[in-house]
Amino acid sequence: MADRGRPRRFDRERALRAAMELFWEHGYEGTSISDLTRAIGINAPSLYAAFECKEALFREAVDLYLTTAGSATDRALSEAPTAREAVEASLRGNAELYATADRPGGCMVVLAAANYSTANREIRDYLMENRRKTVAAIEDRLRRAQSEGELGPDVDTAKVAAFYATVLHGMAIEARDGVPHARLTSTVDAAMDAWPALTGVPSPVLP
Amino acid sequence: MADRGRPRRFDRERALRAAMELFWEHGYEGTSISDLTRAIGINAPSLYAAFECKEALFREAVDLYLTTAGSATDRALSEAPTAREAVEASLRGNAELYATADRPGGCMVVLAAANYSTANREIRDYLMENRRKTVAAIEDRLRRAQSEGELGPDVDTAKVAAFYATVLHGMAIEARDGVPHARLTSTVDAAMDAWPALTGVPSPVLP
DNA sequence: TACTTTATGTAACGATCACTACAAAAAGGA
DNA sequence: TCCTTTTTGTAGTGATCGTTACATAAAGTA
Numbered sequence: 037m038a039d040r041g042r043p044r045r046f047d048r049e050r051a052l053r054a055a056m057e058l059f060w061e062h063g064y065e066g067t068s069i070s071d072l073t074r075a076i077g078i079n080a081p082s083l084y085a086a087f088e089c090k091e092a093l094f095r096e097a098v099d100l101y102l103t104t105a106g107s108a109t110d111r112a113l114s115e116a117p118t119a120r121e122a123v124e125a126s127l128r129g130n131a132e133l134y135a136t137a138d139r140p141g142g143c144m145v146v147l148a149a150a151n152y153s154t155a156n157r158e159i160r161d162y163l164m165e166n167r168r169k170t171v172a173a174i175e176d177r178l179r180r181a182q183s184e185g186e187l188g189p190d191v192d193t194a195k196v197a198a199f200y201a202t203v204l205h206g207m208a209i210e211a212r213d214g215v216p217h218a219r220l221t222s223t224v225d226a227a228m229d230a231w232p233a234l235t236g237v238p239s240p241v242l243p
Numbered sequence: 244m245a246d247r248g249r250p251r252r253f254d255r256e257r258a259l260r261a262a263m264e265l266f267w268e269h270g271y272e273g274t275s276i277s278d279l280t281r282a283i284g285i286n287a288p289s290l291y292a293a294f295e296c297k298e299a300l301f302r303e304a305v306d307l308y309l310t311t312a313g314s315a316t317d318r319a320l321s322e323a324p325t326a327r328e329a330v331e332a333s334l335r336g337n338a339e340l341y342a343t344a345d346r347p348g349g350c351m352v353v354l355a356a357a358n359y360s361t362a363n364r365e366i367r368d369y370l371m372e373n374r375r376k377t378v379a380a381i382e383d384r385l386r387r388a389q390s391e392g393e394l395g396p397d398v399d400t401a402k403v404a405a406f407y408a409t410v411l412h413g414m415a416i417e418a419r420d421g422v423p424h425a426r427l428t429s430t431v432d433a434a435m436d437a438w439p440a441l442t443g444v445p446s447p448v449l450p
Numbered sequence: 451t452a453c454t455t456t457a458t459g460t461a462a463c464g465a466t467c468a469c470t471a472c473a474a475a476a477a478g479g480a
Numbered sequence: 481t482c483c484t485t486t487t488t489g490t491a492g493t494g495a496t497c498g499t500t501a502c503a504t505a506a507a508g509t510a
Contacts, residue, residue: 041486042476063358065272069468071360079489080469086487090468146416150357151270153278164420198417198426199433206413209353210405213371219405226406229440230433248456249506276498286459287499293457297498 048086051076055087056097061140063148064094064159094148095162101144102166108133109204113173119181120237123174123200124228130204131220134211142212145170146205171201187235196234203227255293258283262294263304268347270355271301271366301355302369308351309373315340316411320380326388327444330381330407331435337411338427341418349419352377353412378408394442403441410434 054075058067069090073080087093108129116122134142145166152160175197181187207220232238261282265274276297280287294300315336323329341349352373359367382404388394414427439445 040478040484042488044487062360066358066360066363068360068466070466081471081490082488084469147357150354150416150419151273153269153273153275156273167416167420192429195426195429195433198422199430202410202413202417202430204413205416206409206411209357209374209412209416210409212357213374215405219401222399222402223406223409226402226437226441230437233436233439234433246456247454247508249458251457275496277496288460288501289458291499 044082044086046076046078046082051078051083051086052093052096052100055093056100056144057140059094059097059148060101060144063151064090065149065151065153065156091159094159098144098148098163098166105133105139106143106145109170110173113177119177119186120228120231120235122177123231124224126174127200127204127207127224127227128221131207131211131217131224134208135215135217135220141214143205143208146208147212167201167205170204171197174200187237191235199230199234200227251289251293253283253285253289258285258290258293259300259303259307262300263307263351264347266301266304266355267308267351270358272356272358272360272363298366301366305351305355305370305373312340312346313350313352316377317380320384325393326384327393327435327438327442329384330438331431333381334407334411334414334431334434335428338414338418338424338431341415342422342424342427348421350412350415353415354419374408374412377411378404381407394444398442406437406441407434 055067055072058071058075062071069080069083072093073083076083083093087096109126112125112129113122116125130143133139145163149156149160149163175193178187178191178193178196182189182191182193187193203223207223210223211220228239262274262279265278265282269278276287276290279300280290283290290300294303316333319332319336320329323332337350340346352370356363356367356370382400385394385398385400385403389396389398389400394400410430414430417430418427435446
């Protein structure tokens with residue numbers, strides 16, 4: 037029962053990418069169905085047949101964001117050999133993502149539902165849950181560093197994770213305001229300057 | 244020609260405060276005229292007679308925010324005796340504001356127009372301009388500290404200002420996500436830990 | 451009291467919102 | 481060829497958006 041019936045005339049993946057970029061730039065409520073159908077080049081019934089409803093399309097677009105553009109954070113946290121490098125790579129990766137010219141500035145998860153009418157609270161909560169996951173992922177990486185001996189047992193991992201998550205989320209606002217990539221990078225430098233005081237581990241000496 | 248005609252039956256200042264709180268919590272597009280008239284307890288024509296249109300009411304509500312709740316930043320920057328105390332007091336004052344229970348969480352200027360449909364770009368730009376003014380005010384305070392000898396002439400004031408503004412704006416997101424005041428305070432502690440490395444001025448020893 | 455001025459409540463305006471009923475069109479299967 | 485299945489475009493649904501026309505009410509002024 038796979039390929040019966042009239043074939044779809046548009047590329048579902050391309051349509052989803054277009055939806056992601058519109059939601060990314062204008063947010064959930066700032067993007068209308070007619071904005072979406074115009075950008076994709078289809079009519080409303082085709083969109084509804086492929087994606088069910090606006091909210092389902094938005095959630096799918098967020099999931100696409102998290103597995104493509106927005107995947108830098110999780111990748112950096114899991115792959116870098118030390119917690120310090122993991123946090124720094126995560127910040128730098130997002131600075132890159134937020135300020136790349138061919139994309140909407142800032143972070144979709146931070147910006148796409150900062151406004152919310154009461155009717156769309158669930159949309160906001162979905163993104164908020166993802167922001168909390170980021171904080172938790174940073175803290176998990178710090179705890180792992182404690183168990184591996186990189187960080188001492190007295191380091192307040194929740195405090196450190198909250199601080200770097202705040203910088204990360206703040207950078208999303210700055211990028212949306214047009215702050216250039218070089219300035220975001222210098223903010224990462226500044227945030228990493230706090231690392232020794234936060235962890236008791238001095239910065240490595242540059243060669 | 245002051246008090247001719249039928250007198251107004253509602254308190255314009257109270258109405259403006261109610262509008263500020265609604266816009267603060269739900270944003271510009273997330274707050275409808277009927278939300279406003281319901282909260283104030285008047286009908287649409289009364290609102291339009293008193294405030295002209297939705298956009299004018301929003302701008303007036305933002306101005307009220309900046310001169311009341313949101314005035315902590317400018318006050319701290321101008322009144323504190325040193326740049327370090329000014330920046331720290333600014334962060335702590337906003338942590339207080341953002342996480343006070345009887346108010347919407349987070350910062351109106353950061354959150355009220357993060358989403359924007361193309362029709363409301365001017366609203367977003369108005370708030371963005373205010374965010375930039377905050378960065379500029381921090382940098383001005385740092386430059387003053389340079390001229391007064393608190394900071395050396397080689398301190399990168401733009402970099403330091405951008406960093407602390409990023410923390411400030413990030414804290415608005417965290418507060419909206421329900422992060423408690425104590426956690427925001429610890430993030431301020433962490434941000435101030437970077438001060439010596441950023442300025443070359445060691446932290447004062449606590450008594 | 452008559453007149454002017456301003457605010458009020460009712461009741462709508464056209465536009466847009468998310469969403470869909472419906473019939474024609476385009477494919478595979480029998 | 482006929483039937484089933486799915487997509488398509490047209491044209492709408494009722495609801496809500498920001499905004500306003502209009503008649504009436506309530507005040508000061510003459």
